[in-house]
Amino acid sequence: MKIDEIQCIKExxxxxxxxxxxxxxxxxDRLYSFVLKQLKNRSLTQDIVQDTFLRLWDNRNQLNSFGNLQAFIFTIAKHQVIDYFRKQVNELQFEDFMEYCENQATDVSPEDILLYDEFLQQLxxxxxxxxxxxxxxxxxSREKHIPIKQIAEQLGLxxxxxxxxxxxxxxxxxxEMMKYNILFIFFL
Structure with a gap:
């Protein structure tokens, strides 16, 4: 569906x-496909897409009529996916990837998607x-968020x-991920 972005942003x-x-x-639909490709979980993808549009609404005053609406929306989603994986890997160090994403222009480029896919594959x-x-x-513990005490009871440990x-x-x-971070630097 083609829309008049400038008019839509103003409104x-x-x-x-x-x-x-x-x-x-x-x-x-495009956002759903993008997020699903990263998460491979339909329910979580729906939550992130919904939250992305909620954040768009909450931050609508930050929109610039001359900006790229698609880039703005996809950047919100990209950061939500990153936040999700940050929680998943919790203490793992992937600051290089985070810094790279945050320093890039707001467009979600094919290179960003490829690098992110590589990161997920490496994990x-x-x-x-x-x-x-x-x-x-x-x-x-990290993916299902079950407390240590409950895990111990469940496994008899x-x-x-x-x-x-x-x-x-x-x-x-x-x-293992540090090996990836070192290789990741060479892609920049």
Whole structure:
């Protein structure tokens, strides 16, 4: 759906729900595809797309009539996806990637998508290095957000043992991801 971006931005800044609806209809499907490609989770993708448009509405006064609306929307989504993965990998260090994304222009370029895909692939590859128990505990703690105490009860282990496995998993992942960060610098 093609829209008159300049007019929609002006109307949106004035609080027009109709303009907001037009923008949503014009970009929601593309945004959904972009986010789904990163997350591979339909429910989470729907949440992020919805939250992206909510943030667009909340920040509508920051829109510039001469700016690129699509870039603005996709940048909001990109930061939401990054925030999601920051929570997922929690203590893993990928500041180089974050800094790169934040220093780039607001356009979501194909290179950004490729680099982000590579990062996600490296994270998945790094998780394969973990032992079965480390992998299981990492996923329960960091991906499913289950508390240590509950994991210990579920697996029949002491809380300290669960903490030890989790610490070990994080050290291994941190080490594996640092290899990626070093390689990532050469792509800049």
């Amino acid at each position: 949106l800044r004035n609080g027009s729900y109709q303009a907001f609806t037009q923008i949503y209809e014009a970009y929601a 998945q590859q790094s998780k394969k290095v973990l032992s079965q128990r480390e992998h299981e505990i990492y996923e329960l 002491s809380e300290q043992t669960v903490k030890n496995y989790l610490t070990s998993a994080l050290k291994i992942l941190r080490s």
